[in-house]
Amino acid sequence: MIPELGHYALVLALFLALVQATLPLIGAARGDIAWMDVAKPAAIGQFTMILVSFLALTYAYVVSDFSVLNVVQNSHSMKPMLYKVAGVWGNHEGSMLLWVLILAMFGGAVALFGHNLPPTLKARVLSVQAMIGVAFLLFIIATSNPFIRVDPAPLDGTDLNPLLQDPGLAFHPPFLYFGYVGFSMAFSFAVAALIEGRVDPAWARWVRPWTLAAWSGLTMGIALGSWWAYYELGWGGWWFWDPVENASFMPWLAGTALLHSAIVVEKRDALKSWTILLAILTFTLSLIGTFLVRSGVLTSVHAFAVDPARGVFILALLVIATAGALLLYAIRAPSMKMGGLFAPISREGALVLNNLLLSTATATVFLGTLYPLFLDAIDAGKVSVGPPFFNATFIPLMVPLIAAMSVGPLLAWKRADLAGALSRLKFAAVLTVICVLGALYAYQGGPVMALLGVALAAWAFFGAIIELTDRIKLFRAPLAESWRRAVGLPRSSWGMTIAHAGMGVAIAGMTGSAAWMTERIQVMRPGDTAQIAGYELRFDQVEERPIANYQAKTGTFTLSRNGEFLATLHPEERWFPVSRMSTTEAAIRTNWVSDLYVVLGQEQQGGTGGYATRLYHHPLVPWIWIGCVIMMIGGCVSLSDRRFRIGVPARAKRDRQPTPQPAE
Amino acid sequence: MRRLIYILPLGLFVVLAGYFAVGLTRDPSVVPSALIDKPVPEFTLPPLLKDGQGLASAELKGKVQLVNVFASWCVPCRVEHPVLMRLAKEQGVTVKAINYKDKPEDAIRWLNQGGNPYAAIGADQDGRVSIDWGVYGVPETYVIDAEGRIRYKVVGPVMPDEVERHILPLIKSLQGDLQG
Numbered sequence: 001m002i003p004e005l006g007h008y009a010l011v012l013a014l015f016l017a018l019v020q021a022t023l024p025l026i027g028a029a030r031g032d033i034a035w036m037d038v039a040k041p042a043a044i045g046q047f048t049m050i051l052v053s054f055l056a057l058t059y060a061y062v063v064s065d066f067s068v069l070n071v072v073q074n075s076h077s078m079k080p081m082l083y084k085v086a087g088v089w090g091n092h093e094g095s096m097l098l099w100v101l102i103l104a105m106f107g108g109a110v111a112l113f114g115h116n117l118p119p120t121l122k123a124r125v126l127s128v129q130a131m132i133g134v135a136f137l138l139f140i141i142a143t144s145n146p147f148i149r150v151d152p153a154p155l156d157g158t159d160l161n162p163l164l165q166d167p168g169l170a171f172h173p174p175f176l177y178f179g180y181v182g183f184s185m186a187f188s189f190a191v192a193a194l195i196e197g198r199v200d201p202a203w204a205r206w207v208r209p210w211t212l213a214a215w216s217g218l219t220m221g222i223a224l225g226s227w228w229a230y231y232e233l234g235w236g237g238w239w240f241w242d243p244v245e246n247a248s249f250m251p252w253l254a255g256t257a258l259l260h261s262a263i264v265v266e267k268r269d270a271l272k273s274w275t276i277l278l279a280i281l282t283f284t285l286s287l288i289g290t291f292l293v294r295s296g297v298l299t300s301v302h303a304f305a306v307d308p309a310r311g312v313f314i315l316a317l318l319v320i321a322t323a324g325a326l327l328l329y330a331i332r333a334p335s336m337k338m339g340g341l342f343a344p345i346s347r348e349g350a351l352v353l354n355n356l357l358l359s360t361a362t363a364t365v366f367l368g369t370l371y372p373l374f375l376d377a378i379d380a381g382k383v384s385v386g387p388p389f390f391n392a393t394f395i396p397l398m399v400p401l402i403a404a405m406s407v408g409p410l411l412a413w414k415r416a417d418l419a420g421a422l423s424r425l426k427f428a429a430v431l432t433v434i435c436v437l438g439a440l441y442a443y444q445g446g447p448v449m450a451l452l453g454v455a456l457a458a459w460a461f462f463g464a465i466i467e468l469t470d471r472i473k474l475f476r477a478p479l480a481e482s483w484r485r486a487v488g489l490p491r492s493s494w495g496m497t498i499a500h501a502g503m504g505v506a507i508a509g510m511t512g513s514a515a516w517m518t519e520r521i522q523v524m525r526p527g528d529t530a531q532i533a534g535y536e537l538r539f540d541q542v543e544e545r546p547i548a549n550y551q552a553k554t555g556t557f558t559l560s561r562n563g564e565f566l567a568t569l570h571p572e573e574r575w576f577p578v579s580r581m582s583t584t585e586a587a588i589r590t591n592w593v594s595d596l597y598v599v600l601g602q603e604q605q606g607g608t609g610g611y612a613t614r615l616y617h618h619p620l621v622p623w624i625w626i627g628c629v630i631m632m633i634g635g636c637v638s639l640s641d642r643r644f645r646i647g648v649p650a651r652a653k654r655d656r657q658p659t660p661q662p663a664e
Numbered sequence: 665m666r667r668l669i670y671i672l673p674l675g676l677f678v679v680l681a682g683y684f685a686v687g688l689t690r691d692p693s694v695v696p697s698a699l700i701d702k703p704v705p706e707f708t709l710p711p712l713l714k715d716g717q718g719l720a721s722a723e724l725k726g727k728v729q730l731v732n733v734f735a736s737w738c739v740p741c742r743v744e745h746p747v748l749m750r751l752a753k754e755q756g757v758t759v760k761a762i763n764y765k766d767k768p769e770d771a772i773r774w775l776n777q778g779g780n781p782y783a784a785i786g787a788d789q790d791g792r793v794s795i796d797w798g799v800y801g802v803p804e805t806y807v808i809d810a811e812g813r814i815r816y817k818v819v820g821p822v823m824p825d826e827v828e829r830h831i832l833p834l835i836k837s838l839q840g841d842l843q844g
Binding site for chain 1: 667671739746749750820823825
């Protein structure tokens, strides 16, 4: 009964979305307030119905209702509760349901909290948002219904892919989708603005919080995904330039560009048509990401649903949404007025440079990801593009970006004094040199590129800090004065400082892992000791025991340094009998500056009692994720900025009209 | 003229969508090789290492093994090298190699740096044998069954997911056939 209710609610949501996609749009064109106001209850109703549907599916998973095909295919009665719930979105149908749930949630949030939006813009935004909703709801109901029953019901399920049974991955999709789908809001705002034919600073101010929220979610989602790859795949790598990783990384790059160009629209009323285009492209990249993953056009470890019929549907959806928006753009954008002029050396100029580099980087990743597909389509052969391509093209684009990142915020709007900004950064430069010398001392003979990486990381981090101390006049004014300035500083500027500093921390981590990682692969018998990076690791024993839905083979290693005991490590190999797959669980000992990583491999054949073991020493690796979390915190702090909540236009209106006036 | 710039994104997207539509009809995981399920071509290659083994078609029979085509000048080979090391050292898979159009001293230095996962290495200095194998770029990796037939081919570097998803399951099933 409950699954049928979920199915029914989903169909109801589709009809509500149809109403929301049409009536408010017509109302906005005619100037009919009543029709426009349909948007709010429709958006909230649509969200509620999808939530009911999602909860119905979750219920089926929690009680292990094996009369539902989706539960049979992706769950098992022995599975821990966490993964029963995570199983809801650990499969194609459920993850699409989560997709529309988040889409409707964003729509509902605009309906509820968008009081300061002009009524026509709000109506149009919600209509566009509902059009996307209609398309995806149709997609789910027609090709990926999660509520299909099986009769007779099997006794137990076939279990979720063991690789996905992991806390890191359990929460990876919700964050990732929050980001992907959040960019739909920027898209809806852009299309609504094109329909209105008006883009002004107020528009940029309304778009920015939604973009910020999506960006923060996506940052977290990508970080969780790469953390998972790091400890679960057991190879010690954290980024593989895998097509599915790239699919999430491209919207992130474009979204980062969008965040920055929206600032120019908001503050200076310039770069308008570019920002609109970027908003459309960012969401398009999210859709392309969904298309790539769901259709199986490119295969990868993460693609757990591959079905051409669904591919055709998503492609159609992608074409209608993007081609429609770009057509509207081609018609409307040329008539948009150019805004304020600026000199090349200025804050605007720096932000344009940021946009150029980020969009080129996006294009590079895009080309590298899709090149095999392009060649195949014209029968030019099958190739694969690996990490060497991305490292050779992507990194050179990031170097000037990071170098400019510290300078940009110190430049004035319109026309700036580059020499002055650089001289204010002299402390950052000194600290950077100290860091490089420190790295040189600690790791004699490391690659030269590593020193560049350290320099960029330090420059980004200290540049961000210097910008902040400069603004609050730390050490130049009395402390009380600095404190007052720090408190009075807008949250958005705190957000920027935090996010930029986080980027520096993450770069340090990436550099450390790429340059100074050490690896030992050997066969060890219990009692053997291996040395790595000044640590001794003694292999004590291996024991096998059944846990929940898997069989664990747990190794015990004693870690010490100069004979002094540090920790006991337990790497594991897990065998999942239901799905007949095994996973490796690396044991990681972190001191927040470096990781010691141990993987227990397979037992050697021939009964010698030896096990293949892999040991890695990863300097600075934890900083990659610490940096990402700092960036996300920066995004959230910026999101809490007062001006997003207060909305200047609303206040201006209130000032003019202290009391509501009766209609004439 | 200025209008054209605004139409450009739409034009580019339409081309892209066309590619996607064609792409949907293809399966990227199938790498075409005329030699799949055929016996390995007849060949004999001298050993690369003075005290090592060379490679000849007769030696590729009797057990399931991998043949990897590599060169010291090939960047993707560096990427896949740790993966091959792990396959050989940990999974106990026999990996043999064809060293393609390479200077022996370079290849030897390269192996000294990164380790040698190969049970035997044949030096194919003029690339003739590789042509018979249908090699059209390094690296390439072939799975050979116990009867000396090519069963699977990977073009480009062997990545961890490729190993987990295709190579190891295939080797397991081929070895199973052998025992059963």
